[in-house]
Amino acid sequence: xxxxxxxxxxxxxxxxxxxxxxxxxxxxxxxxxxxxxxxxxxxxxxxxxxxxxxxxxxxxxxxxxxxxxxxxxxxxxxxxxxxxxxxxxxxxxxxxxxxxxxxxxxxxxxxxxxxxxxxxxxxxxxxxxxxxxxxxxxxxxxxxxxxxxxxxxxxxxxxxxxxxxxxxxxxxxxxxxxxxxxxxxxxxxxxxxxxxxxxxxxxxxxxxxxxxxxxxxxxxxxxxxxxxxxxxxx
Numbered sequence: 001x002x003x004x005x006x007x008x009x010x011x012x013x014x015x016x017x018x019x020x021x022x023x024x025x026x027x028x029x030x031x032x033x034x035x036x037x038x039x040x041x042x043x044x045x046x047x048x049x050x051x052x053x054x055x056x057x058x059x060x061x062x063x064x065x066x067x068x069x070x071x072x073x074x075x076x077x078x079x080x081x082x083x084x085x086x087x088x089x090x091x092x093x094x095x096x097x098x099x100x101x102x103x104x105x106x107x108x109x110x111x112x113x114x115x116x117x118x119x120x121x122x123x124x125x126x127x128x129x130x131x132x133x134x135x136x137x138x139x140x141x142x143x144x145x146x147x148x149x150x151x152x153x154x155x156x157x158x159x160x161x162x163x164x165x166x167x168x169x170x171x172x173x174x175x176x177x178x179x180x181x182x183x184x185x186x187x188x189x190x191x192x193x194x195x196x197x198x199x200x201x202x203x204x205x206x207x208x209x210x211x212x213x214x215x216x217x218x219x220x221x222x223x224x225x226x227x228x229x230x231x232x233x234x
Contacts (some may be wrong), residue, residue, distance in 0.1 A: 018161075020109035022072075024169045027115065030072050031122035038063040042096035045117075045125040049132030052079070053099045059088035067100075073119070074112050076100035096120060100204035104178040105215035110156070118172065127187075137223060138207060138232040145203045147233050148191050149183050153210040161213070207232025211215075 035041070035113060040063055048055050056062070067075045067083040071121065076083040081100025088095060102108050123133060136145065154162065168175040188206065195204040212218060212230045218226070226234055 018109060019166060020111045022111060022115055022164045024171045026072065027118045028122055029189070030055065030070065030115075034065060034070060034085065035080050035123055038087045040089075040094055040096070040119070042087060042094045042123060042125050043127065044090075044093045044095045045098070045120040045128045047098045047101055047116075047130045048133075049101075049130075050081070051133055052131050055090060056084075056086040056097050056099050059086055059090050059095065059097065061088045063087040072115075073082055074102040074108055074115060076102055077106050078103065096123065096125065097204070103154075103215075104161075104213050110161050110163045111166070134233045135217070136223070136228050136233050137210075138205075139227075141205060141207075141232065142203070145205055146195075146200070147205045147207050147209070148188050149209045150188060150206050151180075151183065151208045153208060153229065153231055155210055155212050205232070210234040 040061070045180075046055065063086075065085045067073050067085070070085075078100070084099040086095075086097040086099055101116070102113050103112055104113055120128065130149075134147070136142070136147075141147070158160075164177070192204065192206065193200070197200045208231050208234070210226055212222075212234060223234075
């Protein structure tokens with residue numbers, strides 16, 4: 001893309017309170033700044049959702065950086081989200097864990113909530129595991145079930161809320177990415193296989209996840225709509 005056109009688009013969009021654009025160079029600066037502080041070079045990234053921050057206890061050779069010490073990095077404000085990057089070794093893999101994440105309902109633009117993912121990519125992460133605590137929509141699900149995501153429904157996308165909105169830099173990826181296979185089938189099958197080996201298959205599901213902005217929970221009518229369009233959890 002022509003750099004002058006990109007710069008012009010950035011100037012226009014940065015005046016929109018709902019959009020916060022981060023250039024490739026800005027993300028690269030954040031990634032390099034983090035890597036200067038740690039020895040680990042992560043291959044695998046894990047976003048720890050609510051209640052899963054203790055996964056960090058399993059990491060060996062830990063190196064920890066609080067989000068607040070990373071210039072330009074969003075800081076968690078939700079109780080229970082520690083707001084730390086944990087680098088180290090986990091089951092033979094070099095990993096970086098996000099202990100806590102940020103949400104749109106905290107006041108962050110969607111581009112800011114996804115900034116850490118782009119930072120991880122530029123740090124060398126090629127595989128990302130995302131987790132969260134969610135509500136079940138599928139009536140066959142029970143409290144405590146684990147759902148492997150096979151597809152998602154970005155409800156805010158109907159109101160033009162998408163982290164890819166804005167000028168596109170090809171170094172981040174194509175302008176119009178296909179997301180029909182966003183959740184790797186091989187990894188999903190591996191997860192189901194391991195669940196069976198561990199005797200967890202009775203409460204491990206596979207389904208479609210939906211994103212809503214929050215912070216209020218869904219209304220009865222919203223849940224009914226989500227169920228009608230095939231959503232299993234939200």
